[in-house]
Amino acid sequence: MFFRLFIIAYVTLISVNGRILRVKRPLLSLNLIDEINSAQTTWKAGPSKFMSWSKSSIERLMGVRPEYFEQHKDLQVLEHAVPTDLPENFDARDQWPNCPTLKEVRDQGSCGSCWAFGAVEAMSDRVCIASNGAQNVHISAEDLVSCCKTCGFGCNGGFPQGAWS
Structure with a gap:
């Protein structure tokens, strides 16, 4: 009886720990930052407090x-012509x-x-x-x-x- 309880407790612990490890794996990385920065030129990505956050933590935001x-x-998508006289820069x-x-x-x-x-x-x-x-x-x-x-x-x-x- 003790052996069965031990096995059940051990399997449960492994399952729970495995789930926790999967959930807590960070979603953001320095590689992702490099990839973002190589794909665009209008702004620069950098590390933030979210680097260590898990996917589920980020999804909650x-x-x-x-x-x-x-x-x-089912809302109708409206399309408008883009004006040709837009300024080169606007802030x-x-x-x-x-x-x-x-x-x-x-x-x-x-x-x-x-x-x-x-x-x-x-x-x-x-x-x-x-x-x-x-x-x-x-x-x-x-x-x-x-x-x-x-x-x-x-x-x-x-x-x-x-x-x-």
């Missing part, structure tokens, strides 16, 4: 719920220097709330740009995540459309 895409799969930070939110990159931490952060960052920027820098607001993603019951599931994902409603 991708907070737009899958059902959002399912609900919107919103230079165009609207009195809008400090344009320079911010907010950190959602380990919360899957990109849906909220993306919405409030765009809202804050739009208010400042529309007022020509006279109104600098810092709309709270945390309030949206915590208080908007129709926007989704807090740190477990949400719906961008709900954030704008």
Whole structure:
């Protein structure tokens, strides 16, 4: 009887440890950074705090719920002609220097709330740009995540459309 319990405990331990090791294997690497940097020229990738994060940890940060895409799969895709008079370079930070939110990159931490952060960052920027820098607001993603019951599931994902409603 003791031998059977030992075998069951041992097999369970191996299974659990194997699963944990698979889940915790880092998704990002220096090789990936090199590959990204060799494929483009407009920005440079570098190491970050996410280097040691597992795939499942990174996936938790991708907070737009899958059902959002399912609900919107039949939306018509609009195509617009690309203007031929686009400037060679454009930087919103230079165009609207009195809008400090344009320079911010907010950190959602380990919360899957990109849906909220993306919405409030765009809202804050739009208010400042529309007022020509006279109104600098810092709309709270945390309030949206915590208080908007129709926007989704807090740190477990949400719906961008709900954030704008």
